Amino acid sequence: MPEIVESPRIAVYGLGAMGLDIVRILHGRGADIVAGIVRPGSDKDGRSLGELAGVPGLAFPARGDAEQVLRESAPDIVVVTVSTYLDETQYEIFATAVRAGADVITLAEEMLYPFATDNPLARELDALAKRHEVTVTGTGHQDAYWVNLVSVLAGSTHDLGSVTGRLSWNVDDFGRALAEQQRVNATAEEFARWQAHAERPPTFTHYSLYALAAALGLTPQGALRTTTEPVIAERDVRSKALGATVGQGRLLGYTDTDTLETEEGVTLSVSSRGSVYEEHERDFNEWNLTDSSGRPTLHLRDSDLDTAHTTCATLVNRIPDVIAARPGIVTVDKLPQLRFRPVRRAS
Amino acid sequence: MPEIVESPRIAVYGLGAMGLDIVRILHGRGADIVAGIVRPGSDKDGRSLGELAGVPGLAFPARGDAEQVLRESAPDIVVVTVSTYLDETQYEIFATAVRAGADVITLAEEMLYPFATDNPLARELDALAKRHEVTVTGTGHQDAYWVNLVSVLAGSTHDLGSVTGRLSWNVDDFGRALAEQQRVNATAEEFARWQAHAERPPTFTHYSLYALAAALGLTPQGALRTTTEPVIAERDVRSKALGATVGQGRLLGYTDTDTLETEEGVTLSVSSRGSVYEEHERDFNEWNLTDSSGRPTLHLRDSDLDTAHTTCATLVNRIPDVIAARPGIVTVDKLPQLRFRPVRRAS
Numbered sequence: 075m076p077e078i079v080e081s082p083r084i085a086v087y088g089l090g091a092m093g094l095d096i097v098r099i100l101h102g103r104g105a106d107i108v109a110g111i112v113r114p115g116s117d118k119d120g121r122s123l124g125e126l127a128g129v130p131g132l133a134f135p136a137r138g139d140a141e142q143v144l145r146e147s148a149p150d151i152v153v154v155t156v157s158t159y160l161d162e163t164q165y166e167i168f169a170t171a172v173r174a175g176a177d178v179i180t181l182a183e184e185m186l187y188p189f190a191t192d193n194p195l196a197r198e199l200d201a202l203a204k205r206h207e208v209t210v211t212g213t214g215h216q217d218a219y220w221v222n223l224v225s226v227l228a229g230s231t232h233d234l235g236s237v238t239g240r241l242s243w244n245v246d247d248f249g250r251a252l253a254e255q256q257r258v259n260a261t262a263e264e265f266a267r268w269q270a271h272a273e274r275p276p277t278f279t280h281y282s283l284y285a286l287a288a289a290l291g292l293t294p295q296g297a298l299r300t301t302t303e304p305v306i307a308e309r310d311v312r313s314k315a316l317g318a319t320v321g322q323g324r325l326l327g328y329t330d331t332d333t334l335e336t337e338e339g340v341t342l343s344v345s346s347r348g349s350v351y352e353e354h355e356r357d358f359n360e361w362n363l364t365d366s367s368g369r370p371t372l373h374l375r376d377s378d379l380d381t382a383h384t385t386c387a388t389l390v391n392r393i394p395d396v397i398a399a400r401p402g403i404v405t406v407d408k409l410p411q412l413r414f415r416p417v418r419r420a421s
Numbered sequence: 422m423p424e425i426v427e428s429p430r431i432a433v434y435g436l437g438a439m440g441l442d443i444v445r446i447l448h449g450r451g452a453d454i455v456a457g458i459v460r461p462g463s464d465k466d467g468r469s470l471g472e473l474a475g476v477p478g479l480a481f482p483a484r485g486d487a488e489q490v491l492r493e494s495a496p497d498i499v500v501v502t503v504s505t506y507l508d509e510t511q512y513e514i515f516a517t518a519v520r521a522g523a524d525v526i527t528l529a530e531e532m533l534y535p536f537a538t539d540n541p542l543a544r545e546l547d548a549l550a551k552r553h554e555v556t557v558t559g560t561g562h563q564d565a566y567w568v569n570l571v572s573v574l575a576g577s578t579h580d581l582g583s584v585t586g587r588l589s590w591n592v593d594d595f596g597r598a599l600a601e602q603q604r605v606n607a608t609a610e611e612f613a614r615w616q617a618h619a620e621r622p623p624t625f626t627h628y629s630l631y632a633l634a635a636a637l638g639l640t641p642q643g644a645l646r647t648t649t650e651p652v653i654a655e656r657d658v659r660s661k662a663l664g665a666t667v668g669q670g671r672l673l674g675y676t677d678t679d680t681l682e683t684e685e686g687v688t689l690s691v692s693s694r695g696s697v698y699e700e701h702e703r704d705f706n707e708w709n710l711t712d713s714s715g716r717p718t719l720h721l722r723d724s725d726l727d728t729a730h731t732t733c734a735t736l737v738n739r740i741p742d743v744i745a746a747r748p749g750i751v752t753v754d755k756l757p758q759l760r761f762r763p764v765r766r767a768s
């Protein structure tokens with residue numbers, strides 16, 4: 075495996091917490107960072123990347139004129155950490171990089187498997203990338219923990235009836251906006267009213283379940299179903315994000331459960347619980363497999379994860395795979411096995 | 422991914438518990454089993470494969486004349502489940518298949534990474550396989566649980582200091598011979614005396630640690646070290662395999678710990694505990710990763726495994742990979758990601 079992670083010219087588009095963590099990882103690995111791109115006129119526009127990321131060097135400024143800076147810096151690949159969904163704004167960001175002849179690797183959750191819905195922008199982007207002979211791939215925490223670890227695990231059985239994931243994340247890790255979105259401190263009645271009228275975008279696991287089906291060689295049958303259940307506080311719990319105490323009987327958050335049936339008769343599902351944690355609770359991913367008669371067969375649990383960190387590290391480790399991949403949108407189920415990329419020690 | 426698992430002509434060499442489990446899995450998946458090979462003159466020689474495996478069909482007999490049956494049946498791949506180490510006898514079995522122009526896939530533990538020691542038979546076999554343009558690969562439980570799950574997990578970090586595995590298996594699952602080999606019911610003094618003089622072959626994890634280093638892109642530095650510690654009964658424990666009670670203070674088994682340093686500064690180690698279980702104990706594989714400053718980062722645990730089953734199923738799922746691989750000995754770190762192989766439902 076060539077150590078190409080250290081040779082490509084890399085631009086980072088989006089310098090929020092994730093983008094800057096990726097800059098720090100890349101910098102620490104001696105990668106060739108050639109540009110940083112921010113929203114024009116944002117308070118980061120014009121400040122040096124080194125200052126923004128808190129690392130020595132990288133004295134060149136973050137810039138808002140994406141098209142021009144990509145032309146000048148000629149990156150091989152652009153890391154995009156701007157937003158979640160493949161909407162018109164996100165499409166234009168990807169398209170700018172693609173038209174500049176660069177591969178794109180992104181944390182945008184929809185890009186993990188943009189063909190999971192009939193989003194026409196996915197087909198357009200795929201065609202555009204093929205025309206420019208570059209690759210576009212979405213990766214992140216899901217790549218390892220919701221798709222490929224499960225795929226390897228399932229590779230150790232021959233009789234698969236169901237794959238069931240249970241994920242848990244702490245609302246308090248993500249601030250007030252997400253706490254409100256997760257209905258923290260609502261009453262059960264308020265939640266029921268909200269649920270009856272909410273128009274919610276697809277869950278993150280919606281995309282990962284389609285990627286998992288592809289990794290397992292399974293063909294989705296019918297539409298993915300999502301159900302949502304409130305997580306009710308059994309006692310008063312303090313929410314850091316909300317700066318308030320959630321009273322007993324009120325919502326700590328909710329659990330989304332996505333279920334996808336397949337033509338091969340294997341049922342895939344994931345329950346993702348986003349709630350304010352009590353003191354003893356920790357993030358985890360847990361996967362349970364059964365055979366076709368429903369008997370439990372395989373079990374895997376990873377816990378105490380630093381999800382933000384694994385997200386960024388996974389992206390960095392995927393860069394050589396994306397550079398080597400065929401043109402078009404290439405989803406993570408089509409890439410080689412995710413693997414650690416060692417840095418050679420100077421001897 | 423082509424569904425080639427159902428099309429190749431497959432011979433099974435070795436029809437013990439593992440070989441017959443593989444016959445049943447292959448048969449259940451509609452694979453084309455063309456021959457079964459046993460030791461000439463064994464009590465299975467001449468009995469039908471269907472009868473031996475307890476499945477309908479497969480009316481042809483298991484045979485002891487390996488060379489001739491391979492010539493007549495012309496398999497694309499030979500599954501070998503005969504023994505553990507690449508000694509002269511095992512070499513001849515592989516060579517017979519290779520000379521017949523067939524790929525070889527085996528559960529022989531040494532074949533997971535036969536270059537882990539300087540066994541000259543590994544180089545000879547590699548050259549022979551290249552000459553005949555066929556592939557030889559060792560796989561099994563280790564492929565998934567000791568190498569590739571860990572490799573994907575490590576793919577979600579960028580700063581790796583150590584990888585530490587803890588495995589546990591129940592001596593009582595494997596009968597009297599292994600119980601005696603694992604020194605069950607010895608006193609601590611007997612164990613110490615045995616340990617001082619025992620000439621033991623390399624542990625199974627010796628091979629898997631080298632395969633793991635290769636999967637992680639790391640270069641072994643210096644020799645692998647093995648240490649062994651007794652597992653002492655804290656109370657009387659009944660051993661099914663021994664048909665006796667192990668008294669308090671005597672050995673339930675022992676734990677081997679293998680450690681491999683790498684040029685990149687990453688330490689790999691595995692402790693494998695083989696002991697008679699108390700009632701609450703279960704098999705597990707547990708992996709803990711730290712960063713280069715020793716801080717715990719990632720953790721993965723799989724438990725309640727049926728190791729015999731995952732061993733056979735992993736082999737079956739690897740058949741298409743081995744058929745597609747380049748000639749020579751190809752270790753599992755070089756194969757595509759292990760994955761489930763669905764059977765299409767007749768509609």
